[in-house]
Amino acid sequence: MGFHFIPLLLTLLLFSTLPTKSSSQTFKCSSPSTCRSLIDYISPNTTTLSHIKTLFSIKNVRSILGANNLNLSTLPNFTIPAKQPIKIPFTCLCINNTGLSNKQPIYTVQKDDGLYHIAAEVFSGLVTYQEIAAVNNVTDVNLIKVGQKLWIPLPCSCDDVDGVEVVHYGHVVEAGSSLEFIAQEYGTSRNTLMKLNGIANGSSLLAGQVLDVPLQACNSSVRSDSMDSPFLVPNNTYFFTAKNCVKCKCDAANNWILQCEPSGNKPSNRSTCPAMQCEGGSLTIGNTATSGCNTTTCAYAGFSGDQNIFTTPATQSTCPVTTGNCSQ
Ligand SMILES: *[C@@H]1O[C@H](CO)[C@@H](O)[C@H](O)[C@H]1NC(C)=O
Ligand SMILES: *[C@@H]1O[C@H](CO)[C@@H](O)[C@H](O)[C@H]1NC(C)=O
Ligand SMILES: *[C@@H]1O[C@H](CO)[C@@H](O)[C@H](O)[C@H]1NC(C)=O
Ligand SMILES: *[C@@H]1O[C@H](CO)[C@@H](O)[C@H](O)[C@H]1NC(C)=O
Ligand SMILES: *[C@@H]1O[C@H](CO)[C@@H](O)[C@H](O)[C@H]1NC(C)=O
Ligand SMILES: *[C@@H]1O[C@H](CO)[C@@H](O)[C@H](O)[C@H]1NC(C)=O
Ligand SMILES: *[C@@H]1O[C@H](CO)[C@@H](O)[C@H](O)[C@H]1NC(C)=O
Ligand SMILES: *[C@@H]1O[C@H](CO)[C@@H](O)[C@H](O)[C@H]1NC(C)=O
Ligand SMILES: *[C@@H]1O[C@H](CO)[C@@H](O)[C@H](O)[C@H]1NC(C)=O
Ligand SMILES: *[C@@H]1O[C@H](CO)[C@@H](O)[C@H](O)[C@H]1NC(C)=O
Numbered sequence: 460m461g462f463h464f465i466p467l468l469l470t471l472l473l474f475s476t477l478p479t480k481s482s483s484q485t486f487k488c489s490s491p492s493t494c495r496s497l498i499d500y501i502s503p504n505t506t507t508l509s510h511i512k513t514l515f516s517i518k519n520v521r522s523i524l525g526a527n528n529l530n531l532s533t534l535p536n537f538t539i540p541a542k543q544p545i546k547i548p549f550t551c552l553c554i555n556n557t558g559l560s561n562k563q564p565i566y567t568v569q570k571d572d573g574l575y576h577i578a579a580e581v582f583s584g585l586v587t588y589q590e591i592a593a594v595n596n597v598t599d600v601n602l603i604k605v606g607q608k609l610w611i612p613l614p615c616s617c618d619d620v621d622g623v624e625v626v627h628y629g630h631v632v633e634a635g636s637s638l639e640f641i642a643q644e645y646g647t648s649r650n651t652l653m654k655l656n657g658i659a660n661g662s663s664l665l666a667g668q669v670l671d672v673p674l675q676a677c678n679s680s681v682r683s684d685s686m687d688s689p690f691l692v693p694n695n696t697y698f699f700t701a702k703n704c705v706k707c708k709c710d711a712a713n714n715w716i717l718q719c720e721p722s723g724n725k726p727s728n729r730s731t732c733p734a735m736q737c738e739g740g741s742l743t744i745g746n747t748a749t750s751g752c753n754t755t756t757c758a759y760a761g762f763s764g765d766q767n768i769f770t771t772p773a774t775q776s777t778c779p780v781t782t783g784n785c786s787q
């Protein structure tokens with residue numbers, strides 16, 4: 460809706476017989492910002508993680524593993540069967556009331572490619588060819604050149620939902636699915652999905668439609684002045700932060716408390732990761748100490764531009780309330 464579509468000239472005739480998505484699927488995004496986002500990709504063919512990484516211009520396979528909660532030892536040549544949805548992590552940019560993937564992925568036009576083929580087949584209908592044309596200033600949709608680089612604008616949002624910071628997930632509706640089912644699977648409500656997606660009562664979902672599904676994130680101790688704030692890791696995913704030095708995962712079953720630990724990775728920018736001890740030095744991020752009925756975990760609290768990692772002790776108490784010691 461935020462786009463002005465380029466007039467499609469007479470060449471539109473060529474396209475008019477092809478099936479098209481009913482409308483633009485952009486998500487509303489009213490607060491100008493960037494944030495992390497997810498979208499489903501459903502490959503028509505058997506594919507691999509490394510192919511998906513290349514197609515979506517993703518830096519590391521492990522960010523795909525984290526978004527899908529796949530075992531970290533999964534190799535890049537791991538096979539994804541045809542038609543199986545994979546969550547793609549990307550950065551969302553919110554401008555002009557619309558959220559779009561931030562100048563990525565970049566697709567290089569191959570021999571015999573057409574814009575419709577790129578939109579509907581290569582990117583499985585996550586965008587329309589008109590949207591690709593609009594953001595890339597393509598004025599003649601039948602005229603793209605081999606080797607030309609095209610930005611594929613995936614839909615996304617950075618907006619709060621009902622006052623809560625969430626991760627927006629572009630869920631591709633499967634045949635036979637329903638709002639109730641999707642709401643239940645992702646911990647939201649039918650009404651929230653209807654409001655967010657402008658769905659009227661009585662209208663039905665279309666298979667292949669991209670639905671904006673807000674995912675609740677784990678509660679973290681990350682400070683608001685941290686480089687990765689707001690640090691939103693949704694249920695059943697993990698994510699690397701602090702220049703790769705820290706791995707954090709969210710599991711709703713763990714009371715929605717973010718669980719972080721040193722990643723063991725080589726940091727992106729220096730030879731060793733900075734210290735990750737809590738005050739006193741006996742606990743490292745992720746370590747836990749028990750003292751009577753108190754359990755203290757050394758929690759990740761963010762990182763700074765000069766590459767310090769912040770920590771904070773987080774205490775959970777199972778002390779009997781009657782001691783009066785446990786209000787903390
Ligand atoms: C990952 O997979 C390997 C081999 O399948 C297994 O040995 C290992 O325990 C798994 N790790 C986790 C954390 O599940
Ligand atoms: C993936 O690559 C590893 C080595 O890099 C190889 O041992 C394995 O056979 C490959 N698996 C597949 C399915 O190609
Ligand atoms: C945003 O909207 C303004 C006014 O409608 C327009 O001039 C501008 O080109 C748009 N920016 C983008 C990036 O679409
Ligand atoms: C899927 O496979 C078919 C037939 O093998 C091929 O024509 C098509 O280009 C493939 N599509 C993608 C997106 O790789
Ligand atoms: C498209 O044109 C607008 C205005 O002329 C320009 O700001 C923008 O950078 C162009 N986009 C691309 C991808 O060339
Ligand atoms: C969190 O993810 C798990 C694993 O997929 C799922 O079983 C559970 O329903 C999810 N919980 C919420 C509230 O989304
Ligand atoms: C949709 O229909 C249900 C059941 O008839 C009703 O309870 C609800 O208020 C309606 N919602 C809207 C937005 O009209
Ligand atoms: C989230 O964490 C903050 C600070 O650690 C705490 O004050 C707040 O009560 C927590 N919220 C929930 C819902 O657990
Ligand atoms: C890390 O990279 C940034 C820019 O990418 C650079 O400004 C900074 O000096 C680097 N830090 C170290 C310790 O190499
Ligand atoms: C548990 O923690 C509370 C507050 O943090 C403290 O007052 C109390 O003494 C602790 N109890 C034990 C047994 O360590």
